Amino acid sequence: METAPLILLAAGGTGGHLFPAEALAVELMKRDLRVRLVTDSRAVRYSGLFSKDMIDVVPSETMRGRSPWQLARTGITLALGTAMALNLVRKLKPAAVVGFGGYPTVPPLVAARLLRIPSVIHDSNAVLGRANRFLSRHVNAVATSLPGVLDRDPALGQKTTTVGTPMRPAILAAAAIAYNPPDASGPFRLLVVGGSQGARVMSDVVPGAIERLEPSLWNRLILTQQVREEDMARVRAVYDRLKIHAELAPFFTDLPARLASNHLVVSRSGAGTVAELAAIGRPSILVPLPGSIDQDQFANAGVLANAGGGLRIAQSGFTSDRLASEISALAAEPARLDAMAKAARGAGRLDAAERLADLVLKVAGI
Template sequence: MKAPIIIAAGGTGGHFFPAEALASCLQKRGHELVLMTDQRNTHRTIGAFALSKQYVLSGSGVVGKKPRDKLKGLLSLLKGIFGARSLIKQIKPSAVIGFGGYPSIPPLLGGSLFLYEKKPVLIIHEGNAVLGKANSLISHFATSIAVSYPNVARIPPNVPTTLTGMPVRSTIEALASQPYEAASAEGDDPIRLLIWGGSLGAQIFSQVVPQAIITLPEKIRKRLHITQQMKSEFIADNQALYNKAGVKADLLPFIDNVAEILGKAHLVIGRAGGSSVAELTMAARPAIMVPLPIAASDEQGANASALEKAGAGWMIRQADFTSEALTEKLQILLTQPNILEKAAQASAQLRHLNAAEKLADLIESYLF
């Protein structure tokens, strides 16, 4: 009987969706899985982990916090590490797979600290163009690192890497077979914009995007169909703004049918997290990317820069992301569909098909 595989992933979609994609693949190959996660994640009753054993471990982020809060975070992480160590002793897994962020630290370090007759394989998945703080810490204990970009900064020289790409949900991967069709330069066919802001809907997009949209020329506004993720408290006021400007808009705290909306979008505006970028390139959708400014290693800036250099999108730093700047950019892009078509073609060249299968292959290469 195969020993279980532990997957460590936090509660946010950026880390959890790729973990679920890998879990689905491994389950089809007959592997038993155990999920180790953090306090943000309640028991999974749907999805790939619904029938798997699940453990919530102590832990907290420490980067950028005040000294007292940093100390509390470190103590919480230590508690999680020893908790994971105890569980690993009981489970005796064949491998521990971490998807970054502080929830990966306890299982990966717990696995490296516990030495029995066969130490588990420790594999890190890095979804960004620069190794994140948590992954950087645990990378020295890793058996291997799976990466999503050909060149990833801060990888230790003595740890082998494999380019697998970022696993995405099957509904997103299906978009790779769907061609990008730009809206016409003139006419009355709809121009579809998707604005997503991470797992909670970034406030900056709720403030800047509507103000930018309502100052566009009327001939553009009347063609727009907007789907925008935002926190509930911003929806009423922004819906009124869009309505007054004659703009069709669906404003939602969470987008359930993201694959359907992404597949129809002519342009996407959002952050540049590893999971979001993977979904953009899988669907070959051009994007305006506003990297999260507080990321410890500017991972999102590195991701956005990689896409911009490839011609697949445009990066605007948050300090420069004003309604005036966005209006100017949108007026150019939405009246010259050939620019969007070229960006879509460039984006398609960056996609990594079958990333979950490739990551599963990497894991099994150490097990068999």
């Protein structure tokens, strides 16, 4: 293995970037290739495939504002990261560099460009992220999860391949579990998640929605909710008062299995979450993160909503009354939930890691 070609992966330090990188790494290792990850300091806490001896940390900075001070700080940090990435890439001599989005991908991908090393970027969103948009004209190939992302840019479209979102082994295992709709009078399993950092809006809205449900549904409900530590006491107090069977935690390490075991998911609509819901095939109520420049989560949620696999509710309309109404209606219609699960599954791709690996090896000339 020490003489096998090395593929250097670059990703931001959140699950939405790291999980597709992990899935590609698993596929490349099956093909007897070596892999390493370049990322930022957040990924040091990552407990997946990449052990600490497989990770290289390079400084980077997200574009957070447009004041001269903020722009200067970002520029200096990215310049320092690029210098470090140049030294790293020269030392490692990878056959190709693959970026998965986020500003930590900029230094290693720029280094690859300067050193004439083949490079690929992958974007899971329905709208190309800012870092990937900047890098897209400087790489050999662009891989997208969804068709049509670059239809308005013919120059980029010529080097774009739709592959889907690579799925880590835990998601593929969960995808093998068939959806069983709830019985009309049996347990109704509801999962509420808010992305890798949780979402306060879920703590603000969901308890009130549960309180507005008919008491007969309280007795059926088995609730699992991601709740920030600072919101835990007030959320738990509501469910204890209602005698709801609820499991609350700031983070779930076994989220793929929990997605598979629930009848309905209420969630943000990050690219990774939407792709996993589609791969596993689970009905969802999606609340896009507001305020994004690119409105990427709104577009992501639209993929499942348009397919009939989910409901998209803008945060401005995400009230306890609205959520209670939607949960009540779905819980009373098992056949509708089953149809949504099938529609979601129809929008998923389970072979994305293989397709992306094929593209990377083609670009690398391996």
